[in-house]
Amino acid sequence: MAAERAGQMDATSLGVFLAETFPQVAGDFAIESVTAEGLVLRLRVREAHLRPGGTVSGPSIFALADVGIYLAILARIGPVALAVTTGASIDFLRKPAADADLLAEVRILKLGRSLAVGDVLVRSDGAEAVVARASMTYSIPPKAAG
């Protein structure tokens, strides 16, 4: 837990944290890599994520962006289960490829004492075109500063 005490979590410890804290959704996600700017998160697309016509639903893409930015914040400050999303904007740009997972490329743009902001580009696995763009703000509880 030395890395976490130092306020840094790698892909493995983020995965463990996700499984323990959000057991109901953890199986949907896989942390591909932790990068200098943020991380890459995979949504394992299943039947439950789809809308008629085979499109991944908007709320599923929203959840991917939300979990991705949340984990990227934790990668920097360590496990803070109580960070909460206060605001988000999202643009749905293209229909995702059928039968492909989605990959979210997350950047942390600000990590302040009380607010963190990140943005995300979502693409179908193996494709270049951007499926969605999102940015979100998280409120970080005071205890996290200690």
Added chain:
Amino acid sequence: MAAERAGQMDATSLGVFLAETFPQVAGDFAIESVTAEGLVLRLRVREAHLRPGGTVSGPSIFALADVGIYLAILARIGPVALAVTTGASIDFLRKPAADADLLAEVRILKLGRSLAVGDVLVRSDGAEAVVARASMTYSIPPKAAG
């Protein structure tokens, strides 16, 4: 179906349309009323919508707003299964009450030939405080104009 031909759907026909088109989520929602400005949509909060601590998850609130604005557009223009969300912004303002459904009060602000915009206030059933605010843009396919 006269009402639908005229481009207007009431709460009952919206409910039927929802059940036929989105069977996997239709059970989560109930149309409370269709108003002059839009409609009121209920999210029947269940275990699957919750996050640790008993909070309704962000993606569940996003889905409530998304479905609410979608149905309010259909209430005006009739059943157009292919209208798609192109953009959304959402602010999470307060933790919802435990053990209460959520009610979304939807207003349609613009209904153009190709774009429709609505906004939503989300409250816990029986409470005045606003839990979340959202606004969304939908792209309406050309055939819908016919």
Added chain:
Amino acid sequence: MAAERAGQMDATSLGVFLAETFPQVAGDFAIESVTAEGLVLRLRVREAHLRPGGTVSGPSIFALADVGIYLAILARIGPVALAVTTGASIDFLRKPAADADLLAEVRILKLGRSLAVGDVLVRSDGAEAVVARASMTYSIPPKAAG
């Protein structure tokens, strides 16, 4: 100044505060009324606000919403010059009427210790159609709580 000490400002004291704090833009705005939910702010549309074709520019409408929500927060908590906008979303729905002022109808949706959120509908003076919708988040400095 008793009203301000109590954390409440009326239209007159808001106007004085605006003129003292933002002398370079105060002449553009007039506070029409302070309401239970927020306030109504007028943009006195002048040549400098217009784009080719006679449309009021996006940044001018953004400024109207921004100043409107700011003043509505001050109407509740008293003069806090250092509250800053941290996030905003805006939808431009229709071209405003030529040769008409704009009116912003502001609602405060949340007024917390550190964050405040409001939304705005902008219309041309004398018209019903909504020209723009905006929502904004303000960060309130800790001293304001005292």
Added chain:
Amino acid sequence: MAAERAGQMDATSLGVFLAETFPQVAGDFAIESVTAEGLVLRLRVREAHLRPGGTVSGPSIFALADVGIYLAILARIGPVALAVTTGASIDFLRKPAADADLLAEVRILKLGRSLAVGDVLVRSDGAEAVVARASMTYSIPPKAAG
């Protein structure tokens, strides 16, 4: 003008277009470079852009992002004076440096027949920290497709 007929404008022709179409604000901006993803636009910060305390005003940063994405769309599709902003979200992350211009790094994320979406990171000239993030949607008039 061959480049424009081909639907592509370089920094010089964008600058000429800006000066002819928006003479009232063209002097505030300088196109630094046109990139594969979009372009870099400079805001020449002057007294008129400042708020008390020396901060660049929110509407000025909004205008920088708005003009930057607009020009980056034109760089791809040629001069289309009637493209209009339909929606925008912006996050203000840090106070910009005093006495420095602002640079907006624009990416076009989608360029469809009727809608274009771009995002922007704004930094103080010479600094790494992101001052603001914005994303905007433009509606492209049908004639532009010809």
